[in-house]
Amino acid sequence: MGETKKPFEAQVIDGDASDLDSLIGYNMKRAYMIIQNDFRRIMKEDGFSASLFSALALVVQYPQISQSKLARMLGMERSGLVAIIDDLEKRGYVARATVPGDRRVYALAPLEAGLAAYREALAKIKAHEDKLLGALSKGEQQILVELLRKIRDIEVEK
Amino acid sequence: MGETKKPFEAQVIDGDASDLDSLIGYNMKRAYMIIQNDFRRIMKEDGFSASLFSALALVVQYPQISQSKLARMLGMERSGLVAIIDDLEKRGYVARATVPGDRRVYALAPLEAGLAAYREALAKIKAHEDKLLGALSKGEQQILVELLRKIRDIEVEK
DNA sequence: TATTGTTATACTCTATAACTATA
DNA sequence: TATAGTTATAGAGTATAACAATA
Numbered sequence: 585m586g587e588t589k590k591p592f593e594a595q596v597i598d599g600d601a602s603d604l605d606s607l608i609g610y611n612m613k614r615a616y617m618i619i620q621n622d623f624r625r626i627m628k629e630d631g632f633s634a635s636l637f638s639a640l641a642l643v644v645q646y647p648q649i650s651q652s653k654l655a656r657m658l659g660m661e662r663s664g665l666v667a668i669i670d671d672l673e674k675r676g677y678v679a680r681a682t683v684p685g686d687r688r689v690y691a692l693a694p695l696e697a698g699l700a701a702y703r704e705a706l707a708k709i710k711a712h713e714d715k716l717l718g719a720l721s722k723g724e725q726q727i728l729v730e731l732l733r734k735i736r737d738i739e740v741e742k
Numbered sequence: 743m744g745e746t747k748k749p750f751e752a753q754v755i756d757g758d759a760s761d762l763d764s765l766i767g768y769n770m771k772r773a774y775m776i777i778q779n780d781f782r783r784i785m786k787e788d789g790f791s792a793s794l795f796s797a798l799a800l801v802v803q804y805p806q807i808s809q810s811k812l813a814r815m816l817g818m819e820r821s822g823l824v825a826i827i828d829d830l831e832k833r834g835y836v837a838r839a840t841v842p843g844d845r846r847v848y849a850l851a852p853l854e855a856g857l858a859a860y861r862e863a864l865a866k867i868k869a870h871e872d873k874l875l876g877a878l879s880k881g882e883q884q885i886l887v888e889l890l891r892k893i894r895d896i897e898v899e900k
Numbered sequence: 901t902a903t904t905g906t907t908a909t910a911c912t913c914t915a916t917a918a919c920t921a922t923a
Numbered sequence: 924t925a926t927a928g929t930t931a932t933a934g935a936g937t938a939t940a941a942c943a944a945t946a
Contacts, residue, residue: 603864604799608871608883609777611890613792616774617817618893619767634771635913641762652927659775664914666929688922688927706761713766719892725766731886732769734877735776793936810904822937824906846904846945903946911938916931923926 619716626712632705635660639668640694643678644702648691677701777874784870790863793818797826798852801836802860806849835859 604610623634635658642657643649649657655665669692672678677698680690694702717725762768781792793816800815801807807815813823827850830836835856838848852860875883 603868604796604803605891606887607864607867608875608887608890609781609792609867610796610799611887611894612770612774612777613796614817615890615893616770618896619770623767633912634767638762638768638771641768645762650927659772660913661915662928663916663930686923686927690928706765709765709767710761716896717766717893719896720889724889724892727885728889729764729766729769731878731882731889732766732773733763734882735773735875736769738776738874738877791935808904818936819938820905821907821939844904844946848905901946904944905942906944907940907942909939909941911936913935913937915934918932919930920928921926922928923924 619713622712622716623709626708627705630701630705630708635668636671637702637705637709639665640672640677640698640702641706643672643692644694644699647693648681650689651692652689654692672698675701777871780870780874781867784866785863788859788863788866793826794829795860795863795867797823798830798835798856798860799864801830801850802852802857805851806839808847809850810847812850830856833859 620634627633627637638658639654642654646654646657651665651669652662655662658665669678669680673680675697676695679693679695681693683689683691720728778792785791785795796816797812800812804812804815809823809827810820813820816823827836827838831838833855834853837851837853839851841847841849878886
C-alpha cells in the first residue's frame with residue numbers, strides 16, 4: 585500500500601462515456617452471438633449450420649433456383665455455396681438438376697427428405713427462439729424482425 | 743421441349759412457406775452482416791477490427807479492468823483477448839499495469855493515445871451508423887438498441 | 901485447488917482469384 | 924465478352940486444451 589511510485593497512474597486517463605452501449609453495431613454483434621450460439625447448440629446433432637439451414641430453406645422456398653441467385657440471396661459468394669450444396673446433395677435433401685435451355689446452370693430442387701428435414705428443423709428453431717427470446721413480448725419480437733428486415737434491405741453502395 | 747423424361751420433377755417437391763423471413767436468427771444474421779461489413783470498410787484504414795475497438799472502448803470505460811473480466815464482458819475467451827491486448831499495447835493505446843495485491847493479474851489502463859483514438863473512432867462510427875441506418879427513424883433506432891440489449895442480457899444456461 | 905495470463909492448435913466461415921464450360 | 928459453377932488458397936475470428944506463475 586506504499587505511495588512510493590505511481591508507476592502507471594501518471595499517464596493513465598480516466599474513463600468517460602459509456603457510448604459503446606449506444607452503438608447499434610456493438611449491440612447487434614452481442615445479440616447475434618447469443619442467438620448464433622444457441623442455434624449451434626440446438627442444431628449440432630442435426631449437423632445443420634446456419635448457412636446450411638438457410639440455403640435449404642431458400643431452395644424449398646424457391647425451387648429451381650440457380651446457385652448464383654441463391655448465393656446472392658444469402659449475401660455470400662458463389663464459390664462458398666458449392667460446399668453447402670454438395671453437403672445438401674449428399675444428404676439427399678437437394679438435387680442439382682440440369683436446365684434444358686442453359687447448360688451452365690443447375691436448378692436446385694428440394695427432395696422429399698429435404699423438405700421433411702427443413703420442416704422439422706424450422707419447428708425446432710422456432711420453438712427455441714420463443715424460449716430464448718422469452719424476455720421479449722410477441723409484439724417486441726415482431727418489431728425487432730421488422731427493424732432487422734429494414735436493415736437487411738439496405739443497399740450498400742459498391 | 744420434349745416431354746419425354748421428366749428426369750427430376752418426379753421426385754421434386756413444390757416449395758411452401760416463406761418462414762425463413764420470420765425467423766429472428768436469420769434476419770439478425772443478415773442485418774449483422776450489413777453492419778459488420780460497413781464497419782470493416784470504415785475502419786480498415788485505422789486497422790480497427792470490431793473486437794479491437796470494443797476492447798479499447800471497455801478499457802476506456804472501465805480503467806484498471808483485468809483481462810479476464812474484459813473477456814467476460816466481451817463474451818469471449820481469455821485466450822482470445824491476449825493478441826488483442828498485445829495489439830493495443832503495441833499501438834500505445836493501452837498499458838498492462840501490474841497490480842500490487844495480486845501478481846497474477848494485469849490492470850488494463852487506457853493511455854492518452856488510446857483515448858484519443860477511441861474518441862475519433864467512435865465519432866466516425868456513429869456518423870456512419872447514422873448514415874447507414876438512414877432507413878430507420880431515430881425512434882426506431884432507439885427501440886432497436888433497447889431490444890438488442892434485452893437479448894444481449896439473456897443468461898444462457900451452460 | 902482455483903485463477904490469471906499465455907501459448908499452441910485446430911476449426912468454422914468466408915472472400916479472392918483463377919480456371920472450365922458454356923452462352 | 925460475360926456468366927455459372929468449381930477449385931485452391933488464404934485470412935479472420937474463435938474455441939479448446941494445456942501450461943507456468945500465483946493465490
